Amino acid sequence: MKPLRTSPRPEARRTGNAFIIASMLLSLCIISLIKARYCAVPFGKLQESTELELAMEALRMVTAKRGDPASKGEKEEIAAMDLKKPLCVETSRRSDVCEAEGDVRVKGSWQTIFVHPSLASQEWKMKPYARKHDRPALAHIKEWTIKPFPDQEPAPTCTENYTIPAVVFSIGGYTGNLFHDFTDVLVPLFITSHHFHGDVQFVIADAKSWWLSKFSLILKQLSKYEIIDADNDQDVVRCFPRVIIGLNFHKELGVDPAKAPNGYSIMDFKEMLRKAYGLERPTAEPSGDQWDVRRKPRLLIISRKSSRVFLNERGMSDMAMSLGFDVRIADPDVATDLGKFARLVNSADVMIGVHGAGLTNIVFLPAGAVLIQVVPMGNLEWLARDTFENPSPDMQLRYLDYRIQADESTLSDQYPKDHPVFTDPQSIHKKGWNELSRTYLENQDVKPHLGRLRITLLEALNTLSHSRKMTQ
Template sequence: MVHYQRYQLRKCGGVGEEDEEAQTLVLEFGSSGYYKRTKPKILPLLFVFSLVSCSLLLVPHLFSCFSTISLLCTFEVENDRVAVDREADAPICDSISNGSICCDRSGFRSDICFMRGDIRTKSASSSIFVYTSDTDDDFISYSLAKEGEGAEEKEEELQHEKIKPYTRKWETGVMDTIGELDLVVKKDKYGRRHHCDVQHSVPAIFLSTGGYTGNVYHEFNDGLIPLYITSQHLNKKVVFVMLEYHNWYMTKYGDILSRLSDYPPIDFSGDKRTHCFPEAIVGLRIHDELTVDSSQMQGSKSILDFHNLLDQAYWPRIRGLIQDEEREAQLRLKERVSLFPSSLSPEAGEQKQEEKEKKPKLVVISRNGSRAIMNEDAMVKLAEKIGFQVEVLRPDRTTELAKIYRALNSSDAMIGVHGAAMTHFLFMRPCSVFIQVIPLGTDWAAETYYGEPAMKLGLKYVGYKILPRESSLYGQYDRDDPVLRDPKSVNAKGWQFTKKVYLDGQNVELDLRRFGKRLFRAYDYISKKNQRAVQ
């Protein structure tokens, strides 16, 4: 693991002729990756200008921290060297020097590397290079070039790091499917570097949209929220470079990405051009399941700020949907009035709509296949009898997220059975009610992945753990079978058992008398909350 890099300049004067190494200015690059150091050659002209070259070498380092956009850089000058200003308790890679790489591999969930300087991509070899030079002095560069004339040009490799920019590094199976990037620091002796096809003035963030992408939980938990955590301090002045780029992903999440960056994302594998950046972050930070830890964020940003970003992303589209619906409603009303003039007055229609809007809105996320609520229709009727206005959503992969966001963001409560679709609690307003139906054998996952994060968002969370008799497994196993009596022992056998028995092989038939008590309490809570809001 590379904690940080440090350039150290050895003193240039006061050495004897017999000490050839000390006579030459040496740039020493330290890291826990690896580095190469070749024996310096004797350059007569370099002796004459050694003091001048030392001064010139220091100048770019002293002023490199004052670039327009700097991700990490904080330096201080200590006597005759440039050193990283690092407190004992400062986080890893809180500052790095120009022309270097720093990788933080301390996280359980992800690795992340930082690069600064002359950064250039080479997608054909899955490489990102950062170049550094011996000196910026034109005369010395000319002398080096003259000495190397006729010799094979060589870029000296100083550091080499490898990283898979995905946030589930503990899962070997899925990480084996993620493309690996080579991050390389090279010393360019003769000024021949890869040509820049596209020169960017803002930093880049390299990330993978492979792995479990395609599952809405993982798309938010492993991708979008970590991307927000990693990029929000850049105020949209950043370019996202994606490995395993998908057009459908851009269609689905383009509205969110446009709120995080002012620039179009780059398909790293598909775009063969050399892109050049002043700085880069490779990999993403991740805090916990579907949340943002404000104590680790600049400006104490939290999951509520991410929710606000979703608001900004989806409401322009939602307003368009509302306008379209209003126009269609007006046309239908005019047609009906023209056909049946006395059947319905506009005032009667408006009164009916107002009565509907006064009722608390409950959204039911319906499932097909496994973990479906078998008596869903009866449950909906019970909720309506209690006083809810009920909307049943049946989202699939093609459902426009703005439509789901609109339904949930305008709701007072949501009901759903544990599964990836519960990720949509992120679309709800704080203080809304989230009732998660928890099938047998899914207690830990339901609470960890959705229950606890929902409470961090400020939702009123209710976990409804079904009884064995409410599970379809009740008719398939003996009453004393561990599947019904001791699900933990079944889960202990491994993920495949959990998936086969409890996730893929189970449906739910709610005890409506028992479940109805939760609905009554939710209705009472919402009614009192709404009353306080109008007082």
């Protein structure tokens, strides 16, 4: 960047000010070049943008103080600096998002996005998946490059032109697990694209045909256009007026209205799901202090077959029916039609299941329903809290938990009572996620005491009745 040009006036003070500012800007340029060349992190951080903005503001303040408008050369320098702010920023601890507006050309098969040199003076690299520090997840995500048009050769020729923006993202990572489908992709995609009201083109990397088919009704709610499979786009160059690369993440299964475009919340996301799957019940509707015998409260038991299995599932069902519940038992892992399963969940007033991806179906529960999360033993309260307890209030759901004790867990059959698995769970945690998961999630089944569980189900019934009173 050229030093700031100053007018050749004789006043020493004015010349001194200009020299100081020019020196400041030159120093910042040198620092920025060193960062761009040697920094191990390929993303533009908000800090870099802030430093640039502070320098710009300092220049404007000194110029204003001396009583002179900026010269033509100064204005050109300011304009050039404003145009070349970082394209990529860290929008949360989980996500980086790059955005370019102007002449933007996407060559999906190269995982490359070309932008006009006025928009950027350096290359940026990123993986468009909202789990940026998770190396195992990112190992399955292709890296994308955002770069200025080539200097010594023509810019890639547009073969397809668009008047709508594009959103580029990956469905690699942990997709295929329902929790990650929603928290890593679908909720962030809603945050990033819903305000376009369908007038947005999705360009999907690491595409899986079965995944696109499974969630096709949700994707159609967010975009009116056929999805572009970036990896199989051959030599097509698609030109857009605006491109967003990566998805905004706020929190697990959540939307922060203060950060979301148009103040959207997770309830807007749930409303979108209701439209996608034709879900009939926006709210759970009990009848007075006691449930009408013609409309018993429905309890849905989320069944599991491989790990964290309810070993007394039938006894749980019989006990719940004795309390007046209409009981359904279903395993989401064997459900072949997501829409059909969503409608079953939407018919429930209370849903109970052991901690796991199946509880992600809370997104289909009607407002006012109750979630009961059965927490396996192993000091996993933090995991239960972060994944399903914290998101529940924003979804207008009542949350209860049932914590498994040693004599309700098959771990009692595998380890002696004085084993660290029971006496010092944190020693297992310190060995890392793989060991924690193997011990407490993959190799543990549960058998809740029906007497204790009965108290929890009665509390759920009382919660439903109280909700009815509050709305009368």
